Amino acid sequence: MAGHELEPVIGLEIHVQLRTATKMFCGCALGFGEPPNTRTCPVCLGLPGALPVANAEAIHYGLMIGMALDSELAPVSTFHRKNYFYPDLPKGYQISQFDLPLCSGGKLGEVNIHRVHLEEDAAKLNHAGASGRIEGADSSIVDFNRGGTPLAEIVTEPELRSAEQVGEWLRLLRTTLRTLGVSDVNMEEGSLRCDANISLRPTGSDQLGTKTELKNMNSFRFIERGIRAEVERQRALIEEGESVTQETLHFDPKTESITSLRSKEEAHDYRYFPEPDLPPVVITEAMLARAAAELPELPAAREQRYIDELSLSPESARLFAWRAELADYFDAVRASEASLEPQQAANWVTELQGRLGDQEAVDSNVTAASLAKLASMVASATINQGGAKQVLDQLVEHGGEPEAIVAAEGLEAVGGADELAPIVAEALDANPELTERLRGGDMKPIGVIVGEVMKQTRGRADGKEVTALVRQQLGLS
Amino acid sequence: MPEELQALSAADAAAAIAKGDLGRGELFEHYRARAASDELNAFTWVAESMPESVDGPLGGVPIAVKDLFCTEGIPSQAGSKILAGYCPPYTATAVANLEAAGAPILGKTNQDEFAMGSSNENSAYGPVQNPWDRSRVPGGSSGGSAAAVAAGLAPWALGTDTGGSIRQPAALCGIVGLKPTYGAVSRYGMIAFASSLDSAGPLTRNVTDAALFYRNLIGRDSADATSVSFPEPIALPTSERLDGITLAVPAALVDGDGIEAGVRDSFEAALETARGLGATVVSCEIPSAPYALSAYYVIAPAEASSNLARFDGVRYGLRVDATNLDAMYTETRHDGFGDEVKRRILIGTYALSSGYYDAYYGRAQRVRTVVASELSAIFQTADFIVTPTSPTVAFGLGERTADPLAMYLSDLFTIPMSLAGTPAISIPSGLSDGLPVGLQICGPAFSENRILGAAHALERAIGFDGSSAWSAL
Numbered sequence: 001m002a003g004h005e006l007e008p009v010i011g012l013e014i015h016v017q018l019r020t021a022t023k024m025f026c027g028c029a030l031g032f033g034e035p036p037n038t039r040t041c042p043v044c045l046g047l048p049g050a051l052p053v054a055n056a057e058a059i060h061y062g063l064m065i066g067m068a069l070d071s072e073l074a075p076v077s078t079f080h081r082k083n084y085f086y087p088d089l090p091k092g093y094q095i096s097q098f099d100l101p102l103c104s105g106g107k108l109g110e111v112n113i114h115r116v117h118l119e120e121d122a123a124k125l126n127h128a129g130a131s132g133r134i135e136g137a138d139s140s141i142v143d144f145n146r147g148g149t150p151l152a153e154i155v156t157e158p159e160l161r162s163a164e165q166v167g168e169w170l171r172l173l174r175t176t177l178r179t180l181g182v183s184d185v186n187m188e189e190g191s192l193r194c195d196a197n198i199s200l201r202p203t204g205s206d207q208l209g210t211k212t213e214l215k216n217m218n219s220f221r222f223i224e225r226g227i228r229a230e231v232e233r234q235r236a237l238i239e240e241g242e243s244v245t246q247e248t249l250h251f252d253p254k255t256e257s258i259t260s261l262r263s264k265e266e267a268h269d270y271r272y273f274p275e276p277d278l279p280p281v282v283i284t285e286a287m288l289a290r291a292a293a294e295l296p297e298l299p300a301a302r303e304q305r306y307i308d309e310l311s312l313s314p315e316s317a318r319l320f321a322w323r324a325e326l327a328d329y330f331d332a333v334r335a336s337e338a339s340l341e342p343q344q345a346a347n348w349v350t351e352l353q354g355r356l357g358d359q360e361a362v363d364s365n366v367t368a369a370s371l372a373k374l375a376s377m378v379a380s381a382t383i384n385q386g387g388a389k390q391v392l393d394q395l396v397e398h399g400g401e402p403e404a405i406v407a408a409e410g411l412e413a414v415g416g417a418d419e420l421a422p423i424v425a426e427a428l429d430a431n432p433e434l435t436e437r438l439r440g441g442d443m444k445p446i447g448v449i450v451g452e453v454m455k456q457t458r459g460r461a462d463g464k465e466v467t468a469l470v471r472q473q474l475g476l477s
Numbered sequence: 478m479p480e481e482l483q484a485l486s487a488a489d490a491a492a493a494i495a496k497g498d499l500g501r502g503e504l505f506e507h508y509r510a511r512a513a514s515d516e517l518n519a520f521t522w523v524a525e526s527m528p529e530s531v532d533g534p535l536g537g538v539p540i541a542v543k544d545l546f547c548t549e550g551i552p553s554q555a556g557s558k559i560l561a562g563y564c565p566p567y568t569a570t571a572v573a574n575l576e577a578a579g580a581p582i583l584g585k586t587n588q589d590e591f592a593m594g595s596s597n598e599n600s601a602y603g604p605v606q607n608p609w610d611r612s613r614v615p616g617g618s619s620g621g622s623a624a625a626v627a628a629g630l631a632p633w634a635l636g637t638d639t640g641g642s643i644r645q646p647a648a649l650c651g652i653v654g655l656k657p658t659y660g661a662v663s664r665y666g667m668i669a670f671a672s673s674l675d676s677a678g679p680l681t682r683n684v685t686d687a688a689l690f691y692r693n694l695i696g697r698d699s700a701d702a703t704s705v706s707f708p709e710p711i712a713l714p715t716s717e718r719l720d721g722i723t724l725a726v727p728a729a730l731v732d733g734d735g736i737e738a739g740v741r742d743s744f745e746a747a748l749e750t751a752r753g754l755g756a757t758v759v760s761c762e763i764p765s766a767p768y769a770l771s772a773y774y775v776i777a778p779a780e781a782s783s784n785l786a787r788f789d790g791v792r793y794g795l796r797v798d799a800t801n802l803d804a805m806y807t808e809t810r811h812d813g814f815g816d817e818v819k820r821r822i823l824i825g826t827y828a829l830s831s832g833y834y835d836a837y838y839g840r841a842q843r844v845r846t847v848v849a850s851e852l853s854a855i856f857q858t859a860d861f862i863v864t865p866t867s868p869t870v871a872f873g874l875g876e877r878t879a880d881p882l883a884m885y886l887s888d889l890f891t892i893p894m895s896l897a898g899t900p901a902i903s904i905p906s907g908l909s910d911g912l913p914v915g916l917q918i919c920g921p922a923f924s925e926n927r928i929l930g931a932a933h934a935l936e937r938a939i940g941f942d943g944s945s946a947w948s949a950l
Contacts, residue, residue: 042567046787048560049547049569049666053702083783083829085806092786134802142791271829273838276672276780278702 005203006238008231009211010166010196011114011158014173015151016183017121017191018061023148024120025052025095031145044148046090051277054079058150059102059281061182062118063291065152066103068176068298069113076282077102079118079275084268087134087142088122095120096153098272102281109172109300109322112157123147152182158197158208163227167220168322170194175299175324187219194223199244200234209234210244214251215261221358226251230258302327310342316350326353329361332368337376348375351389355396365399366392374402386459387411414457423461424469427452439474446470479950482507487632487686488713491536491579501537502527504632505581508539511630512584516948517606517615519625522552523584533579535693540580541631543622544588546572546677547666551582555668556590556618558601559788559795559813569666570698571635571677578693583631587621590815591785592642592670594618595887598878599817606874607650608946609912613871616646616887622680623650629947633681633690637667639674640773641866641891644903647680648866648915651905651943653932654680655687656891658922659898660705663698669784671777672703674895682943684904684933688713691925708923714933720755722931724748724918725859728760735886736868739909744865747906747916750938751863761855761862765847766893772844773892774885775828775837781818782825788813820881849897856921861931864890866903866915894919902932905941913943 022029026043042050066073080098097117106113123144127137134140154173160166174185174192184191194217199209214230217223229251234244246264251257297305303321306312312320320327330349334340348371349361356364374395378388383406391405406412414420427449428435434445446467453466470476482504485493493499505527512523521544530537542548545555547565554560568576576582589599597605597620605620607613608628615624619636623646626634636643638656647654655678662677669675679690692711698704731744748758763769790796790809797808814822828837855862868889877884894901894917901919908914916935920928 042565045792047547047565047567047793048553048555048563048668048787049545049565049664051665051701053700081783083786085786085789087789087791087802090787090792092789093783269831271783271826271831271834273779273783273829273834276703 006200006235007203008161008227009158009199009201009208010160010162010227012154012156012160012166012170013195013197014154014170015121015193016065016154016177016185018058018150018152019181019183020055020057020061020150022055022057024055024058024118024150025148028148030149034145036141036143036145039145040147044090045144046092052095052275054278054281055150058118060287060291061150061180062102062116062152063283063287064180064182064295065154065177066106066116067291067295068180069103069106069108069116069154071103071106071113071116073103073283073288074100076100076280078280079278080272081275083271086122087140088125088147090123090144090147094122095275095278100280108176109169111159111169114155114157116152116154119151119153121146121149121151158199163224163231166196166227167224170220170223172299172322175322178324179296179298181296190218193218196223196227196230198227198230198234200231200238210246212244212246213248214258215248217251222251222253225253225256226258229256233258299324312343312346316343316346319350320346325360325362329368333372333375336369336372340372340375340379344379345372345375348392352392352396355392364396366395367399370395370400370402377402377406381413381462382406383411384413384460384462387413390459410458411460413462414460420453420457420461420465421469421473423453423456424449424466424473427456428470428473435474438470438476479507483629483947483950484944486682487538488689490632491534491538491689494536494538501530504537505539505583508583508631511948512541512625515625515628515630517608517611517624517628517630518603519587519605519615519621519628519630520584521554521556521587521602521621524582528581530581531577531579533577533693535575535578535580535689537579537581538632539583540575541583541586541622541625541634542572543619543634543636544585545592545637545668545670546635547668548572548582548585552585553668554602555592556588556600556602557788557813557815557818559809560668560793561601561795563794565666567666570663570700571667571694573666574663574694574696575635575690580693584625586619586625586631586634589618589620589642590818591668591781592618592637592639592675593781593817593821595641595645595884596872596874596877597621597646598874599815601815604874607871608948609651610871613873613912614649616649616867616871618642618646619654619680620646623647623652623654626650626652626680626682627943627946629944633679633686635677635694636680637670638676638678638891638895639670639777640895641888643676643678643680644891644901644915644917645867645887647903648905648917649871649913651908651913651941651946652680652682653684653687653905653936654678654903655691655925655929656894656901657691657695657925658900660703661695661707661900661923661925663696663701663704665698665700669780671780672784673780674773674777684902684929684936685713687902688929691929707925709926711929712926714926714929716930716934717937718755719751719931719934722751722756722861723859724751724756724758724861724863725761725855726758726863727763727766729762730766730890731864733868733889735889736865737870737909740865740868740870740914743907743909743914744916747935747939748863751935754934754938759859761859763848763851763855763893765844765851768844769848769893769896770885770889772841772848773888773896774824775841776845776896778821778825779828779838779841780825782822782829785814785818785822817881845896848893852893852897852899852919853921860920860927862919864917864919865906866890866917870909870912870914890917898922900925900928902928904932904936904939905943906939907941913941
């Protein structure tokens with residue numbers, strides 16, 4: 001294989017906890033950090049004799065997801081049992097879907113969707129002991145509060161090609177689900193979980209290489225880092241002439257190491273068969289109509305609206321539309337100062353987000369109103385760009401009101417011939433040699449003069465205005 | 478006085494209580510004392526005193542409940558060591574319905590482990606003896622319920638039927654057993670054997686008792702997604718004739734080799750009685766019947782292998798401590814399950830395995846569809862299909878335990894209806910060498926009223942007296 005360019009082939013399996021009032025197959029309220037085993041009943045504890053009843057709201061959410069992903073919705077969908085033993089699985093099987101999932105096919109952004117199906121979440125295991133895993137644990141305890149939480153599993157086609165693309169696409173998916181209101185989509189809290197199937201192949205080939213499955217990465221950053229690490233691991237193996245083994249892997253973000261959870265030989269035979277306790281789900285016209293009626297504006301439509309109605313640049317439109325929190329923040333900024341030019345508002349939101357890293361603007365110290373105020377102060381030339389960026393630094397750090405910061409720090413723009421002309425004249429006087437060169441048509445030293453004026457005004461002057469004044473005072477055209 | 482009490486059917490006792498002629502405490506204590514001195518091993522638990530019971534159409538007449546029904550705070554062990562001492566935190570809907578209708582729980586009855594068996598010999602709590610001959614089995618899996626009613630230790634009992642587990646022990650014990658239309662009775666709280674086949678129903682002394690019991694048992698349950706609303710109320714049967722009724726006899730099945738001569742004679746006599754009541758008897762064919770047994774013994778174990786996965790030692794029941802998780806699972810299930818249960822888990826696991834699913838489970842489900850359509854076709858021209866309930870009378874304890882296939886043949890006549898989900902009743906048709914023979918009457922889905930009517934007419938005409946099986950008063 002050496003000598004060929006290798007391209008990663010990545011498919012994703014995303015588990016989304018649905019924000020229904022009750023669990024997938026029983027009447028227990030969903031758990032949100034209550035004391036262990038207080039959100040349980042005979043059904044979600046898998047007690048003898050207990051039977052599941054499918055949650056209609058979860059099916060409704062599933063249909064909304066399918067519609068948002070442009071999937072084909074099954075007229076009749078069935079639940080299957082996926083059989084395996086584990087202490088977090090009280091019945092010894094997970095009720096999931098197999099050959100008749102709720103949604104088939106579909107597309108989000110540039111990535112095709114394979115299927116979306118509904119299932120129940122497992123309980124939460126806690127292992128006492130140094131290993132942190134069930135192997136070698138001193139003891140393990142189970143909290144069934146999470147067990148039975150409704151999950152939508154979204155499976156993509158293996159069409160993603162890089163860790164960065166995965167990160168960007170997952171944000172779009174998260175925004176879509178968040179906009180639908182079907183999930184909290186919080187990776188740290190586990191309401192959005194992602195497994196990645198990764199393989200490499202010679203660029204341009206249509207064959208798939210041997211894949212590995214990277215399990216349960218719980219932040220966007222870890223997903224990108226994990227995929228990058230696994231791609232490099234496979235690349236090294238292939239380039240050394242070795243082969244990739246099909247296995248399930250765990251990425252440890254602390255050490256950046258990848259360890260094997262189980263190999264193909266150890267893979268389960270899940271013995272899927274139709275869940276006899278649940279009749280097939282028949283999707284009626286009324287169910288479809290209700291799901292369609294509740295669909296909000298989706299990211300693709302929002303992106304287009306930003307371009308068509310606000311004349312945002314395509315980059316800004318996509319950045320916001322694919323990241324609903326940011327778009328909502330942008331909308332709030334505009335609502336706060338109606339006179340703001342949308343692209344200017346967009347630029348300031350982008351400027352702010354650039355300083356926040358993973359933090360969302362809405363969670364930062366900078367309120368939409370104060371960012372709007374700042375942007376409008378720039379627009380009205382009350383302060384210039386440089387001053388405004390200093391104010392923004394302060395807002396990010398401490399919060400507060402832009403006007404107060406401007407006043408306290410004396411950051412008002414210095415402008416107009418009255419105020420600026422004497423300072424320019426002073427700078428020219430102080431540098432007779434450079435002034436002579438300028439007069440002689442050698443414009444190189446003008447930067448030094450502008451710099452001198454900026455120094456005197458502590459950055460509050462506008463560079464263009466200073467340049468114009470220099471030319472004017474020296475009688476240059 | 479005990480003799481008079483004992484002679485009352487459940488319906489008669491309920492009527493006597495309603496009229497004020499009989500105290501419900503007196504009735505309860507009569508049966509409680511008899512159940513407590515049970516020598517047949519029919520009971521696994523007997524109430525110490527009468528539970529508070531409500532007024533209702535069942536009038537305080539107590540019920541014996543098959544062990545696999547969950548009863549809050551009362552041992553519910555499904556005949557298995559793996560659930561030894563297990564007391565559930567909730568009560569099965571079927572039991573709760575009966576309690577709400579005024580029937581207090583008298584006791585829990587012995588059964589084949591997880592309802593897997595036709596002789597009650599697969600119980601972790603020991604075999605049950607047949608009150609007609611204590612060296613013989615009572616049938617199974619609802620053997621304890623059948624023996625308790627036949628021996629007069631309980632007025633009536635709740636059982637379950639997956640492939641014949643109500644009808645066959647009813648036949649072998651000389652009482653009435655009704656397997657309902659699938660879905661008519663909630664399965665919530667019934668410890669599952671094979672979910673798509675399990676049905677709860679009554680074992681009673683006579684057909685009227687069965688109707689009264691069943692009337693209060695049925696109903697759609699929001700906790701069981703497969704339960705359905707029964708389309709009409711269940712009437713107490715009054716029919717005395719069978720005029721205009723056509724009975725279809727599956728000739729090839731009934732004329733087969735495995736059927737005992739005494740059973741055949743009793744069956745023929747019952748047909749003659751039916752003709753005398755005005756019925757027409759015709760012959761029919763269920764071509765898929767030979768495959769029904771095989772299909773059943775794929776589908777039921779497949780579902781069981783999954784249903785029984787929850788008995789893993791983690792949350793309840795037996796746990797055998799071991800050095801790691803896999804060993805704990807293995808040791809717990811090794812020690813907790815009996816041989817027949819293990820056999821079926823293995824069969825079922827195999828049948829569902831990747832690569833074998835289509836050849837076994839998939840094909841068995843297709844057979845099931847064919848059986849159902851063949852029965853349905855017969856019901857286009859006949860009112861009922863009638864067969865002997867069991868090819869033999871009660872066999873000896875230990876006689877078939879070494880030969881599972883011979884044991885499985887006990888269900889030959891009952892399994893087609895289980896696969897089709899259609900209702901069927903077994904009533905006594907007489908004795909063969911002093912042992913009861915059962916007659917099975919099956920109809921289409923939701924035909925229970927008509928089945929009970931025909932059974933009532935035949936019961937009257939046959940005049941079977943089961944009182945000789947009552948244990949000493």
